[in-house]
Amino acid sequence: MTALLSKTARVLLASLLAGCSLSAIAQTKVEDAWVRTSVPGQPSSGAFMRVTADSDSKLLSVSSPAAKDVQIHEMSMTNDVMRMGPVDSVALPAGKTVSLDPDGYHVMLMGLVKQIKEGDQVPLTLTVENDKGVRETIEVQAPARAMMEKMDMGHDHGAMK
Template sequence: MNLLKNLLLGLSLITLAGHAAAQTMVENAWVRATVPGQASSGAFMTVTASADSKLLNVQSPVAKIVQIHQSSMKNDVMIMQEVESVALPAGKPVVFDTNSYHVMLIDLTAQVKEGDHVPLTLIVEDAQGVKTSMKVDATARALTTDDHGDMHDHSTMKMN
């Protein structure tokens, strides 16, 4: 009986250690700068989780509404629609860009100017249902910036 208790305790500790070691990393986070009066913008980044997870939500004080969207082609027309969450498969980078998933900042509270630092809070849920929030500092880039990561701003964040 004592051996069984020790075995169960050991397995529990291994499971907890694996859960504590799970991390989500965000690289190259940026927001497209806006012109005066522009009501919305997009946020882009690469998100990599060390364990199967999903991105549930993004928040930012620069916009009254923040949504996760996905762009796709249908009948030669680009369609953009809100999604409930984005799967983050273990160890596989998920790129948020204009051609796929991205974050929409809608009803901006002020113009986002090139060089501004835009705070984002990502809400990630792991496979066990544990939700964690992660603060990311995204840099605003010029309207003409290519969104494929050619400009490296070294904004890498990790979440445990």
């Protein structure tokens, strides 16, 4: 009887724990992640991707062993002057895809530890926090692409000249 009760209690406890942990885990999808190649001696590069969270969240940080310092930056135009600088986080509205691309938010890899060559796989670790304070870590292997390679960031660049 005790063994049966123990087994039942273990199954119930495991089910409860699994249910709790599954409901507490945020679900964020990262697509088309890539890193721009570099030339010998180049100190920095950029990483780009599309990020979609299933609940209101924010991208807090990105890290990578490929660089000494990794920051999330925003590119913006102010009075016809292009400005770029770090941000504390990037809002990820529920169900909306946010593009990190050269024209807006993007990831700066600074203090590259070695040249990034076409075909390299660059590991990136994203930290996302949902509106309930639950953090999620997402590991991504981002292929290195040549600077001039066509990007698929989910929008049409055909009208740009």
